[in-house]
Amino acid sequence: MRPFFGNYVLDEIDTQLVDDYRRHKVGQSRARSAAIEAGRPLTARIRRREYVLRPFGATTINKTIEILQTILTQAVEYKLIPENPAEGRRRRLAVPPKQAAHLESVDEIEALLQAAAGLDRQPRYRMAGRLPSIATLIFAGLRAHELCLLRWRNVDLANRKLRITRSKTKAGIRTIDIVPILHAALTDYKAGCDYTDPDDYVFPTGTGGIRDKDNVRNRVVEPVLEAADELLISKGRSPLPEGLSPHKLRHAFASILAALGTDPDTSKRQIGHTRYEFTLEVYTHDMASDPTQRVRLRELVNSTPPSTRTDEPPNTLAA
Template sequence: MEKRSHGQIRTHNRKDGLTTYSLRVRAYGRREVVTLGTDADGWTTRKAKRALEEILAEIQVGVWRPPSMSPGGDDPTFHEFASRWWFGRKSELRPTTQADYEWRLRKHLLPFFADFRVSTIRIALVDEYRSEKVIERERITAAAAAGPPIRDRRGQRRVALSNESINKTLVLLANILDTAVEHGLLASNPARGKRRRLKADRPTRRFLEADELAELLAVAGEVDRSARPDQRIGRRRLIAVMAKSGLRVGEVCALRWRSVDTAHQRLVIEQAKTAAGIREVDLSLDLVEELNTWRAVRKPDSVDEFVFATDGGRPRDKDSVRERVLVPVVNRVNEIREARGIAPLPKITPHALRRTYISLMLEAGAPLPYVMDQVGHADSKTTLEIYARRSASRARTSTPR
């Protein structure tokens, strides 16, 4: 029987007050030293013990790769390795994906993993990160409920991540560490597998019925009319464009008057996140009327002005659409519904309006390829999923009970 490997945890108290943790193990006939990090990096005796146990288990089955065996002796920190990975992949990603990945890295993964050597990242460390994110969420939520919210160094309000959002950071971590495995820095990927993820309920993908959309548009018009002149930002028209043309929120925000061809009842989408997204979108007569009315209100000096610009002439972003357009309108609709004893509308997002367009078009008998072309879907999967949900909803409401 093969002799069981042994190792020990070593600590060193530095002059600056920090404690350095490392491991000494015997593997493949020689002693190896694995540097873990300092207590400022989050290392403790307990965490070092777990790391030692994992390394010894890998040595026992012959899959551990010591730092001395890394190509050229290269044993980068996660910060170094992730930076190289990021700059190698960035150009392959869409701008929105770039922004999302950069946020996951800068705000979440790097603050935790930055100084760890890639070769020392184990399952225990990944689970520690996941647990820290859950604890962080509870702390942010509790602070917001008790009083002033927690803010970051720049004064921005800290956001509590859902299980789904935490899992997305773990997916990015796993993608980065896949490359580390390919480079021989890790024997296996400690961030892979369902057990590394939090349980996340599949979100309910909402869309509006035709009467709900009509109610939303009517109230949006009332909200704009009751607002101060400088606060009349075209809520009704913006909601109408999203729900009756199927544009993505980013496409609506980037829409310029030169792309609005009401004479031929079409919008020309020249910039999109996919090749399929570059397209011409047909306009219904009522949407043509909405846009012509809005043009008369705005009186643009140039066709290059944004259709739904801010007071400064800049394009709105998705947060502005959600907070300044949808939230006040949905809140007002629900106030009216509550007074009438009617169930409130659920949370409505810009994407819910896009799904509303798809579902209403398919229900009206529009051919699937036509709807896909209108919304810029490259394949039918997403389009059909929305229609399947609508069909299931219809079946539930029409079945006798």
């Protein structure tokens, strides 16, 4: 807001100026979208790092107007201005119905894996395990709290089985087949892990303690989503859908099971649902129905994950 309103005194900020500001932010957002679509994203350098400038949503723009309204409310209370020009629904953008976020293509899954491996290769992040964590959410369909509670005694790499022994529902207690790409990721991760006793957590904190859902979201998933966006945009592709979360990554597992031709009853049990109809309706998305995506999903499941070793060149996202 400061660049726009910085040169105005209080009594110059009226309803028309607030509306001009709203239109200005919409224009900025469209310019950012156009730049991304053209493969030349706008960037900003913050603390010696280059960030891609993503378009604003209506909710984000409205929040800035709400901040302005809060500031001007105090000015009204101090009798510096007679009324608050930022008040009212007409000063806000209409917020479109929120679409459920989910991974829409194999490209997006590959970008997440590449981004996670890239972060694991960077010692400045002072933690590892992002790649196997993301791979477990996607290729085993764990809920965030299940990921936090997972212990090595429940990961049978020899027989390629992963057991969930604690969950919120009875259906959540289940055994999941470990697909090849996840098996490779977990095997490589365990070989370099400091905590591998049977009762150690598979994805612990740096001191071996248990993570919580907020830690998984903030320290693991969010940095990977941001890095994956930058990777996709650098290849001239659209960024990930807004609103992805650890739980939304689990949705991809249903599409993967469908692509592998897993029967409905097995799919339901491995995901941890009581009704396959619910799985089909809520969790299975376009990847499961698109023939090309199904073929690519099968190929991805049977491939090897990106390397997290600093002495090996990273795999590259397909052009």
